[in-house]
Amino acid sequence: MLKFRSPLVVSLALLTLTLPGLATAQVVESAPLPAPDLFSAAGRDTGLGPDLWTGASAATARTVLPLLAQKPLSPAASALARAVLATGARGPEGGGDDPALAAARAQALIALGEAGSAQTMLRRSGGLDRNAALSQVAAEAALLNGADQEACDIAEALSVERDQIYWLRLRAYCQALAGAPAARLTFDLAQGVERDAVFARLMGARLSGAGDPGPAALRGGLDLALSRSLGLDLSAAEPGPGVAFALEGPPPPQARWPMVAADEPISAAMAVLAQGDLALAEGVRSALAQDDAPQPEPLDLALLDALIAAAAGRPDAPTLDRLVERGGVGEARLRRRAQEAALLLAALGTPFSPQARGEFAAFNLPQAKAPTARSFALNQAAAAGLVGETALLALWTSAEAGANGPAAADRAAIIAALDRVGLDDHARAFAVEGLLALR
Numbered sequence: 001m002l003k004f005r006s007p008l009v010v011s012l013a014l015l016t017l018t019l020p021g022l023a024t025a026q027v028v029e030s031a032p033l034p035a036p037d038l039f040s041a042a043g044r045d046t047g048l049g050p051d052l053w054t055g056a057s058a059a060t061a062r063t064v065l066p067l068l069a070q071k072p073l074s075p076a077a078s079a080l081a082r083a084v085l086a087t088g089a090r091g092p093e094g095g096g097d098d099p100a101l102a103a104a105r106a107q108a109l110i111a112l113g114e115a116g117s118a119q120t121m122l123r124r125s126g127g128l129d130r131n132a133a134l135s136q137v138a139a140e141a142a143l144l145n146g147a148d149q150e151a152c153d154i155a156e157a158l159s160v161e162r163d164q165i166y167w168l169r170l171r172a173y174c175q176a177l178a179g180a181p182a183a184r185l186t187f188d189l190a191q192g193v194e195r196d197a198v199f200a201r202l203m204g205a206r207l208s209g210a211g212d213p214g215p216a217a218l219r220g221g222l223d224l225a226l227s228r229s230l231g232l233d234l235s236a237a238e239p240g241p242g243v244a245f246a247l248e249g250p251p252p253p254q255a256r257w258p259m260v261a262a263d264e265p266i267s268a269a270m271a272v273l274a275q276g277d278l279a280l281a282e283g284v285r286s287a288l289a290q291d292d293a294p295q296p297e298p299l300d301l302a303l304l305d306a307l308i309a310a311a312a313g314r315p316d317a318p319t320l321d322r323l324v325e326r327g328g329v330g331e332a333r334l335r336r337r338a339q340e341a342a343l344l345l346a347a348l349g350t351p352f353s354p355q356a357r358g359e360f361a362a363f364n365l366p367q368a369k370a371p372t373a374r375s376f377a378l379n380q381a382a383a384a385g386l387v388g389e390t391a392l393l394a395l396w397t398s399a400e401a402g403a404n405g406p407a408a409a410d411r412a413a414i415i416a417a418l419d420r421v422g423l424d425d426h427a428r429a430f431a432v433e434g435l436l437a438l439r
Contacts (some may be wrong), residue, residue: 037096038134041124042088043109043117046253056389060094061111064392067399068108069241074405077398077428078112078416079255084391084428085109086117103133113245115144117275128154131367134160139170143221144246146228148177149219155272165194169203170222176206177229183207183348189342201224212414218243252276255429257359257436265293266300270307270439273432278311299326303438306345310431313424315350324356327363337438340408344434348427368409372398375413382417388422405433 036378039053046104051328085105102125109118119141122128128135135158136282142151151167152174155167168190175183187203205213206229217223224246227234234247246252254276263311271285285304287293302322304404309316323345326338341359346352352360374393381389394414397406406414411434419427 013241018070029239037090037123038102038127039091039096039105040088041121043114043121046083047085047149048083048086048089048243050086051387052089053092053096053388054090055384055386056392058092058098058101058397060389060392061092062076062098062101062104064396064399065108066106068395069104069111071399072403073112073398074401074403074433075257076426076433077254077395077405078251079253079400079429080391080423080426081395082112082114082117082390083253084250084395085112086114086121088121089339089388090226099131099134103131103137106134106137110137110141111142111241113242113251115141115242115246116250119145119150122219124317129157129159129251132158132167134168138178140221142240142241143225147385148174148225148229151225152177163192163193167197168193168224169196172203173206173222173226175302176203199226201335202230202438205230209212218247221246254425255433257433259436266296266304270436271308273311273438278308281308281311293344298322299334300332300439301434302326302338303341306341307432307435309350310345310428310435313348315348315426316345317351320345320350321356323352324352326359328359339365341435341438342400343408343412344415344431347412348419348431349416352365361428365409366409368413369401369407369409370413375410382420385421387421390417391423394418404437405430408434 022063031068034409064403065085070324073081079123085108090096091098106118109115109121118137120135122141128138135154138323139151139154142148142154150293151170155170155174158167161167168186172183172186175186187207191200198219199222201214202217202223202395203226205211206226213230213232215233215235216227216230218227218234219285220240220243223240223245224234227237239247248308256276257274259271259274261268263287268279272284273281281304285308288296288301292365302319305316305319309319320342323338323342327335327342329335343365346360375395378393378397379388381393394417397410401407401410405411411430415427415430418424418430
């Protein structure tokens with residue numbers, strides 16, 4: 001039997017029982033938000049969510065992030081890397097508070113042309129003054145962006161490992177900018193620790209205010225700052241990673257591919273599509289359908305249709321069937337092109353007809369080059385919906401493949417995995433890139 005402590009409680013209880021439409025009180029539970037870590041600061045808005053790194057392996061991140069700063073990437077892989085690295089999200093478990101991993105993230109962004117994103121991200125990160133590696137990347141990002149005083153402030157605030165050669169050289173430069181007499185002493189000290197002929201030439205001219213400094217040097221941010229301060233011709237020097245972008249401007253967020261068009265419609269349509277103009281490519285394709293238009297080779301036309309379908313993100317089963325058909329006839333090199341194109345289009349989710357599926361299954365395509373274990377891990381990460389982990393594994397294989405991107409079998413696995421975790425724009429970019437390579 002229910003017992004109530006007061007008439008008011010009784011009245012409220014009876015009112016609740018006699019008025020079914022009256023909503024009962026609900027208990028709202030709240031949980032504290034996780035504290036920000038070194039990956040939480042965003043470099044820019046990428047459209048990716050704060051759960052990007054949920055379930056991701058810190059061990060994989062420690063392997064892949066340094067590769068992205070060292071290895072050349074294809075345009076599709078570069079666009080994917082820049083998006084995931086510039087996203088603000090708590091880092092992989094066990095890695096979000098690792099300064100070395102955070103520095104590798106920022107260094108990769110710089111090498112990929114996003115020194116501005118790295119600078120923004122590191123400005124919002126704490127603890128720079130207590131970690132030399134993070135501070136060095138922050139200083140380099142500032143120098144690449146022409147913010148010399150910000151780099152000097154970072155150097156001044158650093159409280160650890162101030163005797164490292166990078167900081168000695170940067171302090172000498174900063175003291176010279178400020179007109180401090182100590183600049184010569186710091187320069188001599190730096191050269192005594194580790195001699196560098198290029199730094200000696202440039203800094204010596206900066207300190208003396210006379211003499212021939214020789215040609216510009218662009219190995220990194222400090223070289224760039226020194227060369228700029230001396231008014232040297234920057235176009236004559238070979239830029240290091242990230243420096244070329246600092247001079248030319250950051251790359252576009254979407255992947256783009258340089259392509260010289262031949263003097264015929266198919267090539268022209270592919271070239272404009274490679275630069276992101278899907279509408280113009282579709283216009284050229286429509287003109288080819290006119291009765292009086294010259295008829296291109298069937299495989300070339302099928303490749304253009306596959307490119308348009310991939311760029312637009314729409315399934316095109318008839319084109320896939322045509323590619324499979326072309327994959328069974330003609331010269332071996334033409335059959336291979338058609339077979340690989342069919343593989344890439346199917347990886348985006350375009351369905352085979354029963355007949356085409358049977359014919360495709362008989363193709364003898366080259367095997368994947370990525371290790372079996374990594375390919376399995378990629379599939380498992382995609383199946384579990386681990387967005388960041390899937391991207392890292394895709395980038396691992398891409399970095400090992402080089403500037404031309406992965407081979408067809410590896411590329412198809414990457415396309416399918418990225419599409420499965422919702423990175424469909426990047427999946428399409430990998431497909432377009434692979435199809436352009438088959439032109």
